Amino acid sequence: MENIDYPPDFRCPISREIMKEPVTIVTGVSYERKHIDKWFNVYKKKTCPATMQPLDDFDMTPNHTLKRLILAWRETLAAAPSSSSSPAQPSVKHGEMVSLFNALDSSPFKVTCLKKIRAIIQLGDDTRSEFVNSGGLEAVVRMLVNQTAVDNCDLDSFQSFEEALGLLHLLPLSKEDKAFQVLSKSEPMKSVATVLQRGSSEARFHAIIIFRKIAKTGFDWNQLVEDRGTDLFKSLLELVCDEICSKASSYALELLFEILASSKKSRSKAIEAGAVCVLIELLPDSNRSKCEKMLLLMKLLCECPEGRTALVDHGLGIAVVSKILVQVSYTATKLGVKILCLVSSFQPTERFLEEMLTYGAVKKLVTLLHLEGLCSTKKRVLDMLKLHGNAWRRHPCFPCDMKDYLG
Structure with missing residues (x-):
């Protein structure tokens, strides 16, 4: 239902999903309660996500009118006769995503492309599968590796690889998944480690989520430790000390255990750090x-x-x-x-x-x-x-x- 003719104002600007508990903040923009609450209280942001306007007031007011409109819209859709001749939504998303993947290699507006791709794959498991099967995973990882390989990254480069991790951390990474097979290679792992070391707090959180998922597969960390040395452990220890995001701190501790438990050489590097x-x-x-x-x-x-x-x-x-x-x-x-x-x-x-x-x-x-x-x-x-x-x-x-x- 949520992929059919929806009013744009019914979707949360953060998740791009139809809102169930819309709340309005002081800028007048409405968000799904759990997503804006996470923006303020987990990520400690002090801006409006849609307008990036700085905020002094973080109150959230339930938008009962919008909620009633969304419920009424849903009821109308449920009552309407289904049309079997309508084209399948994934095929529409497929064409849109492929054009965005192609733009990643050539367009200077990589951040915009990545934001659009991220909004699409957040629609559900079907669009995530479509993203992986359409070659999007390789396109995003290729862009990430190329951007992080540059010694003196400009602001746009930083924003693009941070947005890339914001997208990639949403994917399942079990050993059988294609996403794991692509991301667990040497160069992508180095790129994620670069973001862990130099990215914003939100990007580093996404990086630690990716590493944590990969760690659960029994991944061999020796090559990454050999390449990054004490810098990898310094980055993880900084997250352990993070008093703002308890999840980031907890995930960093879990990842350190996975790395140190399998290698005494890694322990020496950690001690040195x-x-x-x-x-x-x-x-x-x-x-x-x-x-x-x-x-x-x-x-x-x-x-x-x-x-x-x-x-x-x-x-x-x-x-x-x-x-x-x-x-x-x-x-x-x-x-x-x-x-x-x-x-x-x-x-x-x-x-x-x-x-x-x-x-x-x-x-x-x-x-x-x-x-x-x-x-x-x-x-x-x-x-x-x-x-x-x-x-x-x-x-x-x-x-x-x-x-x-x-x-």
């Missing part, structure tokens, strides 16, 4: 879910000597890990013990052992022995207590009531 320091500084103010993801990453990094060194050398490293024990969750405690066990087994410096005692880690380890369950965690605790008990016993801050647990 400052990953351990970033995680330590973010941990105290993180919610449970984010805390657990960051501890999982820190555990992976502490499996490398340079990761353990970075943790010990950071002024708050041991204090932060000690603080989360017993306080956040079972998973966080388990990961915290693993981190301390790795460092105490391979790099038990005098300073490290002293800080474990000073910041209360040793006392919490003893507490863990009295809790139900945690069998594997208790074994690690006992190993640490037996291994370093004599060193802790000699310290002035050593609690006398813990002597029975130290070897």
Whole structure:
């Protein structure tokens, strides 16, 4: 129904879909509520999407009149006799899209072409399939690769490859999909990484969505890591620190885990990019879910000597890990013990052992022995207590009531 003779004012200017809950903002333009809400509150935009007019007032007023008109229009269409002789809409979209694909290679107005293509594929799964099957995917990716390969991109070039990612992130990227097979090649992946490093906040969000989808296929990241080195990890760590878009931060953590879990060489690059320091500084103010993801990453990094060194050398490293024990969750405690066990087994410096005692880690380890369950965690605790008990016993801050647990 939504592809047949529709009044343009019935479509949301953002999604190009028929509105169900239209609301009007101060500029007088109406939008689908969920899309304009996302524009303001997720992307933190302060402009009207249709007019780009700066806004001071972000109130949204339900447009009941427009809603009634849309409902009446739908009822009229439903009551009208169907016409079997009408041409199929996808074929109309096919011709429109092919002309836009051709224009991408020759027209200087690439952003305009990409916006029109994006508006078409947002109509539904059928138009997305039409886009891929008509050669649009290759045309957009080819344009993206060519634009990002230029060392000194002008504003138009930046806008075109950012708009390209805004389009590409809408596509399914499972291993069987053509979109995955095209995008997962070396040059397109480098281009997405370029946007992740240099794009706007919205473009970087689209880039991380694309990478996250690709990561779920078991993709081998070694070639991209080899090519981009620490720059890739610095870009991801910047997103981890993003306080505005929690989804971008969460997706970046998930992607870091996928990359680091499969390669110790990648872990060295991440450590060089400052990953351990970033995680330590973010941990105290993180919610449970984010805390657990960051501890999982820190555990992976502490499996490398340079990761353990970075943790010990950071002024708050041991204090932060000690603080989360017993306080956040079972998973966080388990990961915290693993981190301390790795460092105490391979790099038990005098300073490290002293800080474990000073910041209360040793006392919490003893507490863990009295809790139900945690069998594997208790074994690690006992190993640490037996291994370093004599060193802790000699310290002035050593609690006398813990002597029975130290070897």
